[in-house]
Amino acid sequence: MAEQVAALAPRARTVTDGHGIFPGVRVHTVGHAEYVITGGGRRLIAFGDAVHSPIQIDHPDWSSAFDHDPALTAYHRHRHRLVAELAEPGTIGFDVHFADVVFGHVQQDGADPAWRPVDA
Structure with a gap:
């Protein structure tokens, strides 16, 4: 593996949290990469x-088996922040892990947030 990394190093560029990749695209890093794409008054995250399941939108404190440290409170705080951002007007979310509804947004369902598909 070290050999492959060394071979790719001259062609790779590391980014830090909030770094602009190109106009309208920023990366956020909290144990994973998250991309925020803006344009035309809208935003895609x-x-x-x-998040590995839409149920984690409803319950941001719930970890998945893939969380490297389920007790890490910063990761839970990040999910809460992400859910709040996904509820902002003009914001659409995308997650390949959400097999049947990969594009959606967050709506308040009573007192709790809920993942809803984007209207076609």
């Missing part, structure tokens, strides 16, 4: 491994 591709949040990947921050």
Whole structure:
């Protein structure tokens, strides 16, 4: 593995939290990469491994088996922040782990947040 990493190093660029990849695209890092794409007054957040199931939108404190440290409170705080951002107007979320509804947004369902598909 070290050999492959060394071979790719001259062609790779590391990014830090909040780094702009190109105009309108920023990366956020909290144990995983999350991309925020903005344009035309709207925003798409591709949040990947921050959440593995839509039920974690409803219950951001719930960890998945893939969380490297389920007790890590910063990761839970991050999920709470992400859910709040996904509830903001003009914001769409994308997560490949959500097999049947990969594009959606958060709506308040009573007192709790809920993942809802984007209307076509």
